[in-house]
Amino acid sequence: MSKEEIIELAKDLIAGAVSGVCGVIVGHPFDTIKVKLQTMPIPGEGEAPRYSGSFDCGRKIIVREGFFKGLFKGVSAPILSGTPINAACFFSYGVGKQLQQTNLDDKLTYTQVFIAGMISGLGSVLVITPSERVKCLIQAEEGSSHRKYKGAFDCTFKILKTEGLKGMFKGTAITSVREIPASGLYFLTYEWLKNHLSKESSKEHQSSIPVIVAGGFAGMAYWTLALPSDIIKSRVQTEPGNDHRLLRMFTSLVKYEGILTFYRGFDAVLIRAFPTNAIIFLTYELTMKCLNFLFPHV
Template sequence: MTELVTPQKANPVKFFIAGGFGGMCNVITGHPLDTIKVRLQTMPLAAPGQQPRYKGVIDCAVKTFRQEGFRGFYRGISAPLLGVTPIYAVDFAVYAAGKRLFQTDDHIRLTYPQIFTAGAFAGVCSALVTVPTDRIKVLLQTQTVSGGPQMYNGTLDTAVKLYRQGGFKSLFKGTCACILRDSPTGFYFVTYEFLQDLARKKSKTGQISTTSTILAGGTSGIVFWTLAVPFDVLKSRLQSAPEGTYKHGIRSVFRDLMATEGPTALFRGVLPILLRAFPATAAVFFGVELANDFLN
């Protein structure tokens, strides 16, 4: 397997294609735990004397399976699956373009601060593409447990109804929250490149292996999501709330969460997030490296 960081100048077109394929691998691998994560993040605060809707990851998984079957874990997957190609394609293409800005010739190897800068810029750009699919996904994942009638029937129906309700503003609800959630992307790429550099030094051939790609990719996902969890909670709350609930966006969500549930609520759903982070992110980088090998 070749390496994501090559001595040649990064090719944004190749990274665009490889990133899209890696993103598809991510969604298929991680969506069940993403559904559990969103449901834990958005469940209402239990009334005094009542049990919470879900006691934890296992309880949420059991209830989801009992009520909706195996398909319940993949509810809302079509939105990220359809949107994942441009999202990850943009992420890796912008990352490659950012790297090219620092590469004065074909043989220069970037420093970690330069990798961080390119990765952070990629995170902001990909977040702008992510918002509509994230909004649709969250609504589809949470509507079956809200207790009311189902308002949306699939990805396209949700997109049309959101547009009719509030135009593009409704579809892009949670943009600032999404940018904040994806802002640690610089750490994501730095962690991956650093671990692959260590693996390359230990390798007799100077090439990276499939095992090192999986370990480096999974670890980078753990690092990223550890930093991103609080912003992801705020984003999920904002995107799943009825129109007009939070007048000042993520600031209103934060104030309400602190007043009613306290700081620990910012880490609700952290267990399924971290359980999902390793295999899902490992799948991204494995898919990217595999696609790069094929394109080479």
């Protein structure tokens, strides 16, 4: 690997880290609602579900726990992990691109972009899994009076104490099922839309609109594909025990909760996906511009 290639990957790493923190701050309240909806118990016969939808869930969280304490519960873990997760995502995407390029300036086909995106998903799994294990356990807890975990660090300590290091990586298989194809679609959607929208404006008057729109829709495309496996992942990571055969869990969910359960909280997911990923890509592109100015590619 040449010096220029290493420098470009370092830029991806830095820009990905910066954009990750910004994305977490914007998206965490919506993510809290998503996990609450995904992990709420099945209502008994004649009982109403705990939450009728995303808006009802958000309202009840705020009433019961307060705005910041409720919607930003567990935010310390994703803020701390958002840096390495997004850094790993964009770094792995850079690796995926370079593996298919002869020169750094080579333009990838959309098939190659999709492959690079899948490599990004694969490279992110080992960083994402422990972070989401902690986040899901904290978010899934009902009111503050019944809290088992005081925060992200306390949750991590208790997982390590009771389950060992293996407990932090509970759900790795289903996280891989979610991340690899969805990440391919994520970057494919972004690159295709950005290129298409950029053609509408001249290079001299290039605005951030193509990046914002493409980033937002890329996030929506990602979650449209990823949500069914994310539902299973949330169950695997929050339920006790280790016997979580994915096929059996899938058939059990379909049998007892119906096929639509795989898109429970979909509205909250999409509402979160657009602004979060618009911010992520905008921050990434702006940071890359600064880095390219400071360390120009020759």
